[in-house]
Amino acid sequence: MKPAQFDYVVAESVDAAVAALAEGGGEAKIIAGGQSLVPMLNFRLLRPSVLIDINRISGLACITERENAIGVGALVRHHQLETSPVMARHLPVLSHAMTHVAHLAIRNRGTIGGSLSHADPAAELPMMALLLDAELHVASPAGRRTVAAQDFFLGALTVDLAADELVTEIVFPKLPPRTGWGFLEVARRGGDFALAAAAATLTVSAGEITQARIAMIGAGETARRATEAEALLIGRALEPALLDAVMHAARTGIEPSTDLHASADYRRRLVGVLVSRALTAAWRRALGEGA
Amino acid sequence: MSKLRTVTVTVNGVAYEKAVEPRLLLADFLRQTLGLTGTHVGCEHGVCGACTVLVDGDSMRSCLLFAVQLDGSRIETVEGLGGIGRLNPLQEAFREHHALQCGFCTPGMLMTVTDLISKYPLATDDEIRAGLSGNLCRCTGYEHIVRAVRAAVGRIQEQAP
Numbered sequence: 001m002k003p004a005q006f007d008y009v010v011a012e013s014v015d016a017a018v019a020a021l022a023e024g025g026g027e028a029k030i031i032a033g034g035q036s037l038v039p040m041l042n043f044r045l046l047r048p049s050v051l052i053d054i055n056r057i058s059g060l061a062c063i064t065e066r067e068n069a070i071g072v073g074a075l076v077r078h079h080q081l082e083t084s085p086v087m088a089r090h091l092p093v094l095s096h097a098m099t100h101v102a103h104l105a106i107r108n109r110g111t112i113g114g115s116l117s118h119a120d121p122a123a124e125l126p127m128m129a130l131l132l133d134a135e136l137h138v139a140s141p142a143g144r145r146t147v148a149a150q151d152f153f154l155g156a157l158t159v160d161l162a163a164d165e166l167v168t169e170i171v172f173p174k175l176p177p178r179t180g181w182g183f184l185e186v187a188r189r190g191g192d193f194a195l196a197a198a199a200a201t202l203t204v205s206a207g208e209i210t211q212a213r214i215a216m217i218g219a220g221e222t223a224r225r226a227t228e229a230e231a232l233l234i235g236r237a238l239e240p241a242l243l244d245a246v247m248h249a250a251r252t253g254i255e256p257s258t259d260l261h262a263s264a265d266y267r268r269r270l271v272g273v274l275v276s277r278a279l280t281a282a283w284r285r286a287l288g289e290g291a
Numbered sequence: 292m293s294k295l296r297t298v299t300v301t302v303n304g305v306a307y308e309k310a311v312e313p314r315l316l317l318a319d320f321l322r323q324t325l326g327l328t329g330t331h332v333g334c335e336h337g338v339c340g341a342c343t344v345l346v347d348g349d350s351m352r353s354c355l356l357f358a359v360q361l362d363g364s365r366i367e368t369v370e371g372l373g374g375i376g377r378l379n380p381l382q383e384a385f386r387e388h389h390a391l392q393c394g395f396c397t398p399g400m401l402m403t404v405t406d407l408i409s410k411y412p413l414a415t416d417d418e419i420r421a422g423l424s425g426n427l428c429r430c431t432g433y434e435h436i437v438r439a440v441r442a443a444v445g446r447i448q449e450q451a452p
Contacts, residue, residue, distance in 0.1 A: 008296065041314075042336050102425065103425025104422065106425065191421075
């Protein structure tokens with residue numbers, strides 16, 4: 001047996017899941033897709049006393065269209081998001097981003113709530129939640145709360161989630177009209193962890209950018225927004241000189257790491273290039289030119 | 292030992308009811324409990340793809356699932372695809388195009404491609420390569436595997452109504 005012993009509980013409802021978490025007192029772990037958790041169990045890096053399986057909670061696996069937003073249940077799988085017609089219509093940047101997540105066998109099982117709660121620094125979903133100003137719904141025995149994506153990711157593998165809390169839904173506002181998007185990622189091999197990635201949306205009115213959002217991974221311990229670079233774009237048309245300034249701003253103040261796969265200098269350079277290309281694609285799409 | 296749980300699963304059309312420890316991985320359940328050793332175990336942490344099986348029609352890593360989670364599920368393994376003298380079109384294409392040498396990665400490749408063909412057009416070699424990127428092979432150099440998949444896609448599409 002690879003993992004250490006644990007007790008196994010099937011939760012049939014969110015209330016039952018968070019009650020079991022509270023009872024476990026920090027020794028309990030939720031298992032959803034398990035695509036990040038089970039490797040850690042197999043290596044015995046984690047030895048929870050009890051696993052609480054939420055895969056059978058009905059109602060957590062739905063994608064729900066609302067007037068101005070799309071609600072994505074925590075148990076929605078990556079492949080479900082990738083292929084959802086509602087997503088393709090309202091948030092195509094998110095459908096596209098999902099094609100970069102690992103491999104089909106992982107996307108078939110891995111969940112949206114799991115990826116956000118795990119918060120791997122190289123994962124696409126935290127970046128997309130930041131880019132799209134998503135809101136997370138969280139349940140605990142004490143009740144329910146919501147938290148903005150920008151307040152949720154605290155560090156590598158660290159999120160604003162107490163030991164008795166469970167992410168239940170992620171709400172993504174729909175893109176405004178006349179909004180284009182871009183997404184670019186560089187990994188050593190398709191499906192591997194990203195060395196860096198960038199995603200952008202641009203809303204354009206009468207030839208001027210009215211809203212700009214840029215998010216990056218490979219730029220620090222968590223995904224992050226390039227707020228200074230975003231500010232430079234407002235009220236302007238995307239021109240080469242502006243793009244250079246934006247690329248410079250995106251590279252300033254980031255804290256990429258050096259590891260076996262790439263140096264910090266290389267990642268910094270890459271982040272700038274990917275931001276520039278993502279913006280160019282977003283601009284073209286906003287003008288209806290395709291990417 | 293933690294408490295045993297009873298699971299009922301269907302594997303390649305055969306129903307099984309077994310008592311398992313919660314920590315028993317699906318890969319080990321298939322190989323050790325059921326004796327279905329066609330599913331191979333490589334890295335045991337979801338990277339190599341050798342243990343890929345279909346669960347309710349979707350490809351998944353059997354080293355990243357616990358058998359206890361799959362009560363009521365329908366599982367398909369390489370043994371269910373075909374056998375000697377009755378290879379299915381995908382297996383036949385692998386044989387024809389020398390898409391295996393030692394054969395260790397082959398069960399995972401076959402189960403992955405079975406799912407890929409059902410979900411993606413695989414119209415180009417780039418798409419085929421991207422689809423196979425989660426399955427490691429240390430001997431063929433992949434070229435023959437890509438050729439086999441290309442041939443299988445053509446053959447399976449011809450047969451489709």
